Amino acid sequence: MSEGTSAEVDSVLSLESAVDHPCFNLNASCSFGRIHLPVAPKCNVQCNYCNRKYDCPNENRPGVTSAILDPLEAVRRVRFARKKLDDLSVVGIAGPGEPLANEETFETLELVGKMHPDLHLCLATNGLLAPLYMDRLKELGLGFATVSIAAVDPHIGKKIYSWVKWNGNTFKGEFAFKVLSQNQWQAVEEFVNSGMLVKINSVLIPGVNDNQMSKIAKRAADLGAHMLNVMPLIPVEGSGFEKRRAPSRKEVDLIRDYCETTLPQMRHCARCKADAVGLLKKDVSREIF
Secondary structure, rough: HHHHHHHHHHHHHHHHHOOOOOOOOOHHHOOOOEEEEOOOOOEEEEEOOOOOEEEOOOOOOOOOOOOOOOOOHHHOOOOOHHHHHOOEEEEEOOOOOOHHHOOHHHHHHHHHHHHOOOOEEEEOOOOOOOOHHHHHHOOOOOOEEEEHHHHHHOOHHHHHHHHHOOEEEEEEEHHHHHHHHHHHHHHHHHHHOOOEEEEEEEEEEOOOOHHHEEEEEEOOOOOOOOEEEEEEEEOOOOOOOOOOOOOOHHHHHHHHHHOOOOOOOOOOOOOOOOHHHHHHHOEEEHHHH
């Protein structure tokens, strides 16, 4: 058995161990729910596919939430949700900005971990600050991490990211992407080495990063990541890519099929809001809150 095949088998076995995480396990998505806590409004990277709106009731996409919560409000929301729903297994923080650029993320994870130790803690990040906070996240009991990566090559990455704030400076162009990318891949490696299950989210932008998906899959697999989620672009009004077309279902499926020879694919993503609650295919946040 080749080294690549062995790594792929190890990833599949690890994914199967996530029996109650709806994002990492397709079967679990039908039986177990998650709650996202929107405690992180600030962001340190401007992606050209993103426009964060806090009160957007008619949209279901990342970066959208009806309100920003402080850590105590977030913990109260978890407690209330558990009274209403008996299928919650995961507490996640996915924005609406970059979780690790907000101290409230760490405060919330600590409180939830103490009050609900039976729930999995999950985090979605652009990866820029993750290497700096890895020890802290491990101490808080983080078990699942998603790193958003949209490119490998700098000449492509500079088209996707408008600016990156790092060490008190704002960078643009290829240098900005190189800073971000270096930290993203270091984050993936360190999350894996910390014993966490790691998923890569990659937004597919037709005509921009089509040829990057297989490169992302290869590098992620080499570092031990467990899954790739190829997400079709949503042309959001007010974003840099608002006039770009979304990829067709066929385009997405073809790229997923190709990348699946390298890394297991998530095909059941619901592109959740930052305040989603319940099963992936049945967000009940507006019904219970």
